[in-house]
Amino acid sequence: xxTPEPAPELLGPRLTKGEARPLETQAxxxxxxxxxxxxxxxxxxxxxxxxxxxLTRGFSSFGAYAEHTFDGLSAANAKKISIQGAVLLVLExxxxxxxxxxxxxxxxxxxxxxxxxxxxxxxxxxxLAIYDTxxxxxxNGIRR
Numbered sequence: 001x002x003t004p005e006p007a008p009e010l011l012g013p014r015l016t017k018g019e020a021r022p023l024e025t026q027a028x029x030x031x032x033x034x035x036x037x038x039x040x041x042x043x044x045x046x047x048x049x050x051x052x053x054x055l056t057r058g059f060s061s062f063g064a065y066a067e068h069t070f071d072g073l074s075a076a077n078a079k080k081i082s083i084q085g086a087v088l089l090v091l092e093x094x095x096x097x098x099x100x101x102x103x104x105x106x107x108x109x110x111x112x113x114x115x116x117x118x119x120x121x122x123x124x125x126x127x128l129a130i131y132d133t134x135x136x137x138x139x140n141g142i143r144r
Contacts (some may be wrong), residue, residue: 038081039088039106040099045078046085083120084112090124096131107131 015023045066048054054065062082063075070078088106091097098104107115111134119127137143 012103022023035108036106038103038109039112041097042081042085042112043088044085044091045082046089048083049085061087078118087112087115087127089120090119090127091131094124094128096128096135 047063048065054060054062057065057069059065059068061075063078066073066078066082067075073081088097088099091107092099097106099106115131116126118130
C-alpha cells in the first residue's frame with residue numbers, strides 16, 4: 001500500500017507578520033474609502049430619487065430606474081441605500097457631517113440603518129437628537 005501524496009496548497013503560503021502589516025494598512029485605507037464612496041453614492045441615489053430622475057428617464061418607478069441604471073443594483077437594495085442617503089443628506093443639511101470632507105466622520109452602515117429607521121418612523125428632529133447623543137457618547141468614550 002502506498003502513502004497518498006499530500007494535497008497541493010490551494011491558497012499558497014501563509015503571510016508573515018512583515019508581509020501582512022503593509023497589506024492590512026492598504027486594506028484599511030481601501031475599506032475607509034469604500035465606506036465614504038458608498039455614503040456618497042447613497043446621497044446621490046437619494047438626490048436622484050427626490051429629483052424624480054426615473055420620470056425624466058421614462059421609468060414609472062425609481063426601483064426599475066435604479067436597476068436599469070446601476071448594473072447589479074436591485075430595486076430593493078436601491079430603496080435601502082436611498083433611505084440611508086436621506087439620512088446622510090439630513091445630517092449634512094444640519095451641519096453634522098460634510099460628505100465631501102475626508103476628515104468628516106460619517107456614520108457606518110449599522111448606524112445609518114438605525115438612523116434610517118428612526119428617520120422614517122419618528123422624523124428628522126428625533127433622528128438628529130439620537131445622532132447628537134451617540135456622537136457625544138462616542139467623544140466621551142461611552143460604549144453601550
